[in-house]
Amino acid sequence: MRSSSNSAETLGRFKRWGAELYLALLQLLLPAWCAVCQGPLGVGSRSIVCGACWGGIRILEPPFCPRCGRPFWGSPLAHPPSHRCQACRTRAPQYVLARSAVLYDRDDPLREILLVFKHGRRIALGPHLGRLMASRVVDLFGERAIDAVVPVPLHRRRERERGFNQADILARVVGKRLHRPVLHRAVERVRPTPPQAGKARDRVRNVRGAFAVRDPARIDGRSLLLVDDVLTTGATVSECAKVLMKAGARAVLVYTLARAL
């Protein structure tokens, strides 16, 4: 009698463990709450961000500055296609042109998604964001020649702290879409720079001399698509483009996931 009650107890314990393990695995596989808005995720959702948050991302549509991609508000008729923005007329960027897939504003869910991705280290969001870029890259760059994709680098120390470079992950998806190689570390950040803030002029000063090309043979004579997550004033990508051009690139085009307003 005694041994049968023992085995029933053992069996019960195993069942409880089994159920707990099952729930823990389920939670790992299906996080129940959106990492951005904390709303419920649909059952079977394969993303950690809910459909409403993804759906709230705003595509960047024309009219925008033909050079730097800065959005213009109002009717396209008010801005002829050749009309460049004030910033580009004052200081021409070092790249041929810049385009962004979506908008980035204080209230946009994209801002939160990027925070969760970069600072919350939810690396799984990277390929989703990369696909957002990949889905628009042909529309935005058309037939322009692109030989290789180059991610905007983080300083090694920053990359070690974060565990990854967000631009690397985005560039990989874009490169795959274009069937072009990704040249990781083709340009390197040789000086750590404080996070970009403040006026455009300060941002230009902040990144001056921060980048270098160690192996010019990798980029010599090639048209490059420089990839980053957000373009604000464009000081960072312009400085990268300058260094790449000096090292022998034929042309530098810029593609960012998002364009800050």
Ligand SMILES: [Zn+2]
């Ligand atoms: Zn959400």
Ligand SMILES: [Zn+2]
């Ligand atoms: Zn512009």
